[in-house]
Amino acid sequence: MLTRSNDGPAIEVRDVRRVFESRKGFLFRERTRTEALKGVDLTVERGSIFGLLGPNGAGKTTLTKILSTLLLPTSGTALVLGHDVTKETDWLRPRMGLVLGGERGLYNRISGRDNLRYFADLYGVPLTEREGRIREVLERVGLTDAADRRTEEYSRGMKQKLHIARGILHRPEILFLDEPTIGLDPKSARETRKLIRSLVTDGVTIFLTTHYMFEAEELCPKLAILSKGRIVARDTVDGLRTLVGGDRTIEAEAYGFEDAEVESLKHLPGVSKVVAEEFGPSMRLTLRVRTTETAIAEVRSALPGHPELAVRDRRTSLEDVYLDLVEEEAR
Amino acid sequence: MSATTVRAYSGRRSTMAALRLSFLQFMADPQWLIPSMIAPVIFGLVSFELFRGEGHYYLTYAILGAGMMSMWGQTLYGSGWATGQDRVFGTLEPTLQAPTPYLYVVLGRVIWNVASGLLGGLIVYLVVVGVAGSPPAVPNPVAFVLLFIFVMLTLAAVGVVFAAFYVYTRYAGFIQNIGEFAFYVGTGCMFPVVLLPFWTNPIALFFPPTWALDALRYASIPGYPGFAWGFWPDIAGAVGTTAAYLLLAGAVFRRVERHVLEVGNLADY
Numbered sequence: 385m386l387t388r389s390n391d392g393p394a395i396e397v398r399d400v401r402r403v404f405e406s407r408k409g410f411l412f413r414e415r416t417r418t419e420a421l422k423g424v425d426l427t428v429e430r431g432s433i434f435g436l437l438g439p440n441g442a443g444k445t446t447l448t449k450i451l452s453t454l455l456l457p458t459s460g461t462a463l464v465l466g467h468d469v470t471k472e473t474d475w476l477r478p479r480m481g482l483v484l485g486g487e488r489g490l491y492n493r494i495s496g497r498d499n500l501r502y503f504a505d506l507y508g509v510p511l512t513e514r515e516g517r518i519r520e521v522l523e524r525v526g527l528t529d530a531a532d533r534r535t536e537e538y539s540r541g542m543k544q545k546l547h548i549a550r551g552i553l554h555r556p557e558i559l560f561l562d563e564p565t566i567g568l569d570p571k572s573a574r575e576t577r578k579l580i581r582s583l584v585t586d587g588v589t590i591f592l593t594t595h596y597m598f599e600a601e602e603l604c605p606k607l608a609i610l611s612k613g614r615i616v617a618r619d620t621v622d623g624l625r626t627l628v629g630g631d632r633t634i635e636a637e638a639y640g641f642e643d644a645e646v647e648s649l650k651h652l653p654g655v656s657k658v659v660a661e662e663f664g665p666s667m668r669l670t671l672r673v674r675t676t677e678t679a680i681a682e683v684r685s686a687l688p689g690h691p692e693l694a695v696r697d698r699r700t701s702l703e704d705v706y707l708d709l710v711e712e713e714a715r
Numbered sequence: 716m717s718a719t720t721v722r723a724y725s726g727r728r729s730t731m732a733a734l735r736l737s738f739l740q741f742m743a744d745p746q747w748l749i750p751s752m753i754a755p756v757i758f759g760l761v762s763f764e765l766f767r768g769e770g771h772y773y774l775t776y777a778i779l780g781a782g783m784m785s786m787w788g789q790t791l792y793g794s795g796w797a798t799g800q801d802r803v804f805g806t807l808e809p810t811l812q813a814p815t816p817y818l819y820v821v822l823g824r825v826i827w828n829v830a831s832g833l834l835g836g837l838i839v840y841l842v843v844v845g846v847a848g849s850p851p852a853v854p855n856p857v858a859f860v861l862l863f864i865f866v867m868l869t870l871a872a873v874g875v876v877f878a879a880f881y882v883y884t885r886y887a888g889f890i891q892n893i894g895e896f897a898f899y900v901g902t903g904c905m906f907p908v909v910l911l912p913f914w915t916n917p918i919a920l921f922f923p924p925t926w927a928l929d930a931l932r933y934a935s936i937p938g939y940p941g942f943a944w945g946f947w948p949d950i951a952g953a954v955g956t957t958a959a960y961l962l963l964a965g966a967v968f969r970r971v972e973r974h975v976l977e978v979g980n981l982a983d984y
């Protein structure tokens with residue numbers, strides 16, 4: 385039996401940077417330099433699910449691979465369970481599970497069960513417990529009936545479940561899930577999220593990346609937003625809502641607004657932000673406000689001369705916050 | 716800090732797991748056995764024609780020539796090829812993330828490849844004996860078979876180093892295709908080294924199968940001119956160079972496993 389690690393944070397990342405020097409072609413090389421992580425600081429407490437949210441190319445996979453010992457940071461330090469990911473891989477690897485997911489990453493010509501047997505051996509799952517554990521995880525992810533079929537016959541969702549089964553087979557203390565529902569149909573995605581929630585037991589820490597805000601909102605009590613290699617926010621879902629200066633959002637739609645009108649809205653009391661965007665044939669203004677008590681009426685009167693004007697308000701969603709943060713970073 | 720003295724993996728068990736995986740993947744498509752059986756048949760027939768009439772021991776020459784040709788690829792490149800497949804399947808990352816050093820996985824595949832390489836050798840033997848109508852005049856058949864297996868093992872040791880190259884870069888297959896024939900000839904596996912130009916000798920001498928094969932020729936062909944100093948020096952040379960390759964493999968694998976984490980090219984294929 386492996387000893388469990390002591391208390392302290394599950395993950396501590398200090399100023400981690402990662403540069404990729406990629407070369408295209410073998411003989412005639414074209415060099416490109418990508419700074420995927422530009423100084424990331426992050427602390428993740430033990431237990432529950434921590435979400436790392438960010439658009440494509442933000443650096444989520446890069447950070448996941450660094451934490452799971454598949455990639456070295458160019459600089460900075462990263463500790464997982466109190467151990468250095470660049471030096472203490474022998475200690476860390478048996479205590480970590482990694483689910484990169486996707487169509488690939490499995491031996492397609494053999495059965496799901498044989499895939500699990502192989503990795504159980506490589507992870508040193510006690511031989512006497514191997515078959516029982518495999519049955520247990522197959523049951524848990526709902527693949528018992530398909531266990532002896534070749535994985536090339538599996539649907540995308542079933543492959544994802546098998547990836548997760550492999551990730552938990554050796555009972556890791558920390559589990560990394562990189563975009564676990566990407567590419568799944570809505571039903572499989574829902575099943576997968578349900579499965580992930582069920583994994584939060586016995587103090588296992590789950591580090592999950594996603595580019596779906598609703599997924600982070602549904603699964604992750606705490607999260608960080610990564611944009612272009614930087615953490616731009618780190619909080620609870622409710623904390624993030626207040627971060628943009630209000631937890632209500634007003635949307636005003638019409639066939640076009642003057643710049644002056646947009647400017648005047650920005651000066652209304654309680655309005656922290658106004659974004660104008662094309663919305664089909666019309667234009668939409670999105671306002672972040674602290675309270676809507678008077679705001680709707682004020683917005684209406686600030687936008688005269690639009691008979692087709694529609695104004696409504698709603699609770700600010702995490703998606704709004706997320707887009708705000710990611711857009712701010714982009715500007 | 717709760718350091719553990721318990722190692723999480725067993726190298727032997729991982730090697731057996733890799734061997735079992737090779738077997739399962741083979742059993743998933745056993746029809747691949749047919750093309751891999753055709754090549755030894757053709758090599759055997761061609762080799763028989765090439766050496767026919769070349770003295771009393773031409774059958775032995777024919778068997779050794781064709782046998783090496785058919786076993787060569789499987790044993791030397793089989794493990795590297797499987798690593799290349801790991802890249803294509805996307806299984807290289809999860810495999811390297813597991814606690815077991817990748818070298819143990821490669822060793823399992825080496826065992827598999829030696830076994831299937833020997834099957835090729837057996838086919839060659841049967842084909843040559845079949846067309847000749849009589850078995851070769853081998854003074855000591857037991858030594859012949861044992862040395863044959865020995866040649867395979869020295870070849871496999873080189874294969875392990877090659878496999879590291881496939882972990883290192885996805886271009887390994889490409890480079891191997893370019894170099895293969897020159898390498899095959901240069902190392903004296905096709906023709907005895909004595910027939911090759913002098914400048915190729917250093918390559919041949921640092922290649923364990925050269926020595927092992929020379930020992931095999933000594934043992935099975937009385938009067939064989941040889942390139943070295945006799946049977947036992949050949950065995951010593953083979954053991955020494957094989958040990959060097961295995962040490963090299965251990966060092967190279969540790970470095971390569973680190974290198975790919977630095978470069979981050981494990982997902983490339």
Ligand SMILES: Nc1ncnc2c1ncn2[C@@H]1O[C@H](COP(=O)(O)OP(=O)(O)O)[C@@H](O)[C@H]1O
Nearest residue numbers: 404406418420439440441442443444445446979
């Ligand atoms: N192996 C690599 N070689 C070169 N560039 C890479 C490599 N991996 C990732 N990148 C680049 O680093 C950035 C972050 O990528 P990634 O971590 O995959 O983002 P995400 O997972 O958030 O979509 C991207 O610009 C990507 O192109």
Ligand SMILES: [Mg+2]
Nearest residue numbers: 444445446563
């Ligand atoms: Mg990604």
